[in-house]
Amino acid sequence: MLLIWMGLWWIPCGCGRRSISKFLGAYGYECPDDIQRAIEGMSFSETAVYFKERFDLPLSLDEIKAVWTRMSIDKYRHEVPLKPGVLEFLKYCKENGIHTGIGTSNGSEIVDAVLTSLKVKEYFDAVVTACEVAHGKPEPDIYLEVAKRLGVQPENCLVFEDIPAGIMAGKAAGMPVIAMEDNFSADLMDEKRALADAVISDYSSLVFEYSLFGRPMVFFAFDQDEYADWRGFYYDYDALTPGPVCTSTEEVIRAIEESGESFDSSEVDQFRDRFMGACDGHATDRIIEFALGREILEKSLKG
Numbered sequence: 072m073l074l075i076w077m078g079l080w081w082i083p084c085g086c087g088r089r090s091i092s093k094f095l096g097a098y099g100y101e102c103p104d105d106i107q108r109a110i111e112g113m114s115f116s117e118t119a120v121y122f123k124e125r126f127d128l129p130l131s132l133d134e135i136k137a138v139w140t141r142m143s144i145d146k147y148r149h150e151v152p153l154k155p156g157v158l159e160f161l162k163y164c165k166e167n168g169i170h171t172g173i174g175t176s177n178g179s180e181i182v183d184a185v186l187t188s189l190k191v192k193e194y195f196d197a198v199v200t201a202c203e204v205a206h207g208k209p210e211p212d213i214y215l216e217v218a219k220r221l222g223v224q225p226e227n228c229l230v231f232e233d234i235p236a237g238i239m240a241g242k243a244a245g246m247p248v249i250a251m252e253d254n255f256s257a258d259l260m261d262e263k264r265a266l267a268d269a270v271i272s273d274y275s276s277l278v279f280e281y282s283l284f285g286r287p288m289v290f291f292a293f294d295q296d297e298y299a300d301w302r303g304f305y306y307d308y309d310a311l312t313p314g315p316v317c318t319s320t321e322e323v324i325r326a327i328e329e330s331g332e333s334f335d336s337s338e339v340d341q342f343r344d345r346f347m348g349a350c351d352g353h354a355t356d357r358i359i360e361f362a363l364g365r366e367i368l369e370k371s372l373k374g
Contacts, residue, residue: 090142090146091106091107093142094138094139094142095126098126098128098129100126107255108259109121111208111234111235111236112176112201112207112208112209112234112236112237112240113176113201113207114176114200114201114202114207115136115139115176115177115178115181115200115201115202116132116136116178116202117201117207118176119132119135119136119139120132122135123135136178139178140178140180140181143177143181143184144180144181144184144185147181147184147185147188147189148184148188151185152189153189153191154251156291156320157191158191159320160320161191161194162194163320163321163324164194165193165194170196170197170221170223171194171195171196172195172196172197172198172199172217172218172220172221173195173197173198173199173217174199174201174213174214174216174217174230174240175198175199175200175201175213176200176201176207176208177200178200178202179198179200179202182198182200186198196221197217197220197221199213199216199217199220200213201213203216204216207236208234208236208237208239208240209235209236209237209239209240209243210240210243211240211241211243211244211245212240213240214228214230214240214241214244214246215244218244218246225244225245225246226245226246228244228246228247229246229247229248229249230244230246230247230248230249231248231249231251231271232248232249232250232251232263232267233250233251233252233253233255233256233263234256234259234263235256235259235262235263235266238250238263238266238267239266242266247268247269248266248267248268248269249267249268249269249270249271250263250264250266250267250269250270250271251270251271251272252270252271252272252277260272260277264280264281264284269286269287269327278290278312278313278342279346279347280347282313282339282342282343282346282347283343283347283350285336285339285340285343286339287314287330287334287339288312288313288314288339289314289315289317289323289326289327289330290312290314290315290316290317291317291318291323292308292316292317292318293317293318293319295308295316295318311342313338313339313341313342313343314326314338314339315333356372359371
């Protein structure tokens with residue numbers, strides 16, 4: 072089994088809107104609302120070309136990339152930690168002979184600085200940037216190249232992604248894809264849910280929306296006992312969850328491996344019917360009827 076780990080970071084792309092605003096502000100521009108979606112999936116060099124042409128920047132492409140590299144490296148070294156559970160997961164892969172690689176739109180200098188700063192460089196067997204392939208995401212080139220360098224067939228790979236273009240790239244390469252929750256792409260979560268084969272999230276209410284897809288769920292509740300002692304649960308957690316509850320990385324991996332055989336769709340169906348049964352497109356009608364009466368509702372429907 073191969074795990075291709077998308078570096079869940081980007082270039083000013085990865086620095087976020089505040090850094091993009093700071094960069095563009097130096098040249099008299101405000102940060103457009105569509106900028107992050109416009110450059111989604113572009114390589115480091117493609118993004119530089121896009122910025123230079125769109126904003127008519129008085130810098131060469133090399134100068135633009137140099138500024139972004141300095142901004143990104145400084146930010147990652149001081150402000151961006153690993154996501155919870157990532158280090159334990161990478162250690163598990165290393166100990167069990169599971170090869171890992173990175174396919175990213177970032178430049179190689181940024182990727183090297185990030186991996187070194189976060190002390191995870193030793194856990195990856197291959198790193199491919201979008202500048203090394205013919206087409207960036209959502210084309211499959213970058214993930215196919217990672218698989219090639221690792222000597223693994225695409226169908227034996229598993230991709231972790233945080234943007235729709237990346238999810239489409241993994242799917243186009245013939246690889247199953249798990250979508251990662253990420254603050255940067257939080258507004259794209261609905262799209263990511265629909266595109267990916269699975270979703271990893273610590274956003275608790277996502278379980279309700281995800282139940283509408285009727286797909287398997289695994290619950291990683293490593294702090295379940297502490298949370299129960301501290302705050303308690305409104306419902307019985309183990310009885311409520313429509314899937315296995317895991318308390319360690321090993322249990323999560325085992326649950327995912329066994330999900331094809333052990334998945335009980337009736338658990339998800341019952342959960343969905345209990346909590347999402349009113350999602351039929353008539354919520355507004357019910358509110359009008361409750362607040363204003365049936366007669367007003369019928370008039371509103373007619374006219």
